[in-house]
Amino acid sequence: MDVDTRASCQSLPYSGSAGAKPKMASTKPKMAVLILGFLFVLAVIALITVAVTQNQRLPKNIKYGIVLDAGSSHTNLYVYTWPAEKENDTGVVQQVEVCKVEGPGISGYSQAVQNASRSLQHCLERAQEVVPQQQHQETPVYLGATAGMRLLSLENRHVAMEVLSAVENRLRSSPFNFQGARIITGQEEGAYGWITINYLLGSFKQSGWLNFLPKLTSIKETVGALDLGGASTQITFVPEQEQSESQENSLHFRLYGKSYNVYTHSFLCYGKDQALRMKLVRDLQNAETARLQDPCFHTGYERNVSIRDLYASPCTANYKQSLAFPQLHVVGSGDYQACQTRIEELFNKTSCPYSKCSFNGIFQPPLQGHFGAFSAFYFVMNFLNLSADSSPAPLNSAISTMKNFCSRPWSEVKAAYPQVKEKYLSEYCFSGTYIISLLKTGYEFSLETWQQIQFLGKIGSSDAGWTLGYMLNLTNMIPAEQPLMRPLSHAGYVGLMVLSSLVLVGALLLGWCIFRKPRCLRKGIV
Ligand SMILES: O=P(O)(O)OP(=O)(O)OP(=O)(O)OC[C@H]1O[C@@H](n2cnc3c(O)ncnc32)[C@H](O)[C@@H]1O
Numbered sequence: 320m321d322v323d324t325r326a327s328c329q330s331l332p333y334s335g336s337a338g339a340k341p342k343m344a345s346t347k348p349k350m351a352v353l354i355l356g357f358l359f360v361l362a363v364i365a366l367i368t369v370a371v372t373q374n375q376r377l378p379k380n381i382k383y384g385i386v387l388d389a390g391s392s393h394t395n396l397y398v399y400t401w402p403a404e405k406e407n408d409t410g411v412v413q414q415v416e417v418c419k420v421e422g423p424g425i426s427g428y429s430q431a432v433q434n435a436s437r438s439l440q441h442c443l444e445r446a447q448e449v450v451p452q453q454q455h456q457e458t459p460v461y462l463g464a465t466a467g468m469r470l471l472s473l474e475n476r477h478v479a480m481e482v483l484s485a486v487e488n489r490l491r492s493s494p495f496n497f498q499g500a501r502i503i504t505g506q507e508e509g510a511y512g513w514i515t516i517n518y519l520l521g522s523f524k525q526s527g528w529l530n531f532l533p534k535l536t537s538i539k540e541t542v543g544a545l546d547l548g549g550a551s552t553q554i555t556f557v558p559e560q561e562q563s564e565s566q567e568n569s570l571h572f573r574l575y576g577k578s579y580n581v582y583t584h585s586f587l588c589y590g591k592d593q594a595l596r597m598k599l600v601r602d603l604q605n606a607e608t609a610r611l612q613d614p615c616f617h618t619g620y621e622r623n624v625s626i627r628d629l630y631a632s633p634c635t636a637n638y639k640q641s642l643a644f645p646q647l648h649v650v651g652s653g654d655y656q657a658c659q660t661r662i663e664e665l666f667n668k669t670s671c672p673y674s675k676c677s678f679n680g681i682f683q684p685p686l687q688g689h690f691g692a693f694s695a696f697y698f699v700m701n702f703l704n705l706s707a708d709s710s711p712a713p714l715n716s717a718i719s720t721m722k723n724f725c726s727r728p729w730s731e732v733k734a735a736y737p738q739v740k741e742k743y744l745s746e747y748c749f750s751g752t753y754i755i756s757l758l759k760t761g762y763e764f765s766l767e768t769w770q771q772i773q774f775l776g777k778i779g780s781s782d783a784g785w786t787l788g789y790m791l792n793l794t795n796m797i798p799a800e801q802p803l804m805r806p807l808s809h810a811g812y813v814g815l816m817v818l819s820s821l822v823l824v825g826a827l828l829l830g831w832c833i834f835r836k837p838r839c840l841r842k843g844i845v
Pocket residue numbers: 389390391392393424465466467547548549550551552590591592694695698699702743
């Protein structure tokens with residue numbers, strides 16, 4: 320049968336006999352339904368339009384922040400960025416730039432203070448390129464100096480302040496919003512490192528779409544932080560026992576609506592450069608000649624060390640003795656076991672005034688949970704291929720790797736890694752052995768708990784370190800209480816609005832078809 324599709328779905332035309340009056344009573348409700356239906360469809364269209372247009376994302380307002388990490392070995396400048404409207408969310412701040420300042424750390428400029436400020440020039444220019452010009456003035460810049468400056472301050476407070484004010488003047492004259500340059504404490508360094516990695520790993524997040532039911536959301540465990548610098552090392556974690564035996568090692572935080580009792584300790588002089596100095600000074604005590612055979616360097620490796628420089632640090636000053644020779648001639652013998660024995664003498668385990676200590680009589684509660692180990696922990700273990708992504712090589716294989724690496728002659732090592740800086744390459748045997756001793760003997764990681772350590776350099780695009788946590792704290796970006804959040808995301812909200820509107824339209828059409836039975840649905844027409 321041929322059907323005229325154009326006419327088939329129209330309402331039935333009036334078909335009474337000529338001259339008969341139309342039935343007004345039956346058309347009135349029809350009209351009312353039509354008008355109501357029309358208004359309903361209009362309302363649904365308006366609803367969808369409002370959902371889509373009104374709830375549209377505004378163009379992103381990006382903010383920037385700059386932190387300079389004035390470490391003992393060198394200075395790094397970090398540029399962070401985050402969307403302004405989300406600044407209280409966890410995990411939204413990202414590192415977009417790291418610039419390594421040429422030359423030594425600022426504490427190395429004690430003899431030529433103005434050079435410390437000049438050294439920052441290149442990285443400040445780089446930051447001016449990364450941050451859009453119209454935002455320079457509103458972008459905060461902070462400088463935090465760590466163990467190198469702590470040591471210089473102990474040695475000569477006046478010179479340390481001179482260095483600090485020279486870099487401060489340089490930062491003040493930059494187009495950014497200078498917020499301060501100071502020496503941070505070891506406690507702060509440990510705490511901010513812990514905040515950084517847990518912020519980046521999302522450990523503070525107690526969210527999910529069930530935000531409004533906090534009891535049901537899972538609260539993640541935090542991860543401990545292990546930082547190894549050139550002049551100090553930090554250990555920070557949440558112990559099982561809430562009560563601490565030593566107040567100076569305990570910190571309390573309230574972050575995103577949860578309280579944390581954190582243990583932290585910073586060992587000044589136990590960064591890897593100062594630890595090497597302390598070891599050499601101890602070795603020197605028994606030396607009769609200027610030649611020192613050192614098992615922590617490869618056979619065939621030789622290095623001259625100035626005696627004056629060696630004793631110039633507060634870490635070694637107590638061992639000062641007058642020697643007949645101005646230089647120490649270090650000759651490598653590449654023996655892991657002997658090296659480890661010498662290094663372990665640096666950890667005094669003889670007395671502990673608490674129920675439990677790490678070393679040097681410092682309180683440390685039993686290790687708890689997973690740990691992220693960064694800075695030199697990562698540089699060294701990564702070079703030695705001992706920093707697998709998920710869990711590290713077992714302690715025993717780390718030890719055999721070290722035995723094997725230390726025993727390789729220097730000529731062979733140098734030829735195998737021509738692209739690696741000689742200063743770093745020559746010290747990987749010492750550094751790897753030191754890391755194992757510090758973790759195993761110092762902090763008492765066992766074969767089992769060693770597996771809980773993850774050596775990490777970056778988390779996402781951000782370096783693991785104290786700088787991000789420092790900035791988050793100073794810009795008040797970590798709220799004490801969980802910020803109120805909408806139960807649905809933007810996309811979820813728009814989707815749900817559109818879906819409900821479509822369901823309403825569908826229901827209306829279906830109702831129309833069933834109850835009004837337009838001609839098209841009548842038997843014989845379709
Ligand atoms: O925290 P402080 O103690 O002030 O020191 P820092 O901040 O300068 O210390 P880093 O973490 O930057 O570096 C720690 C040590 O690792 C060394 N280092 C840096 N990059 C390295 C690499 O690629 N391989 C080996 N060692 C490296 C560096 O010279 C330091 O001795």
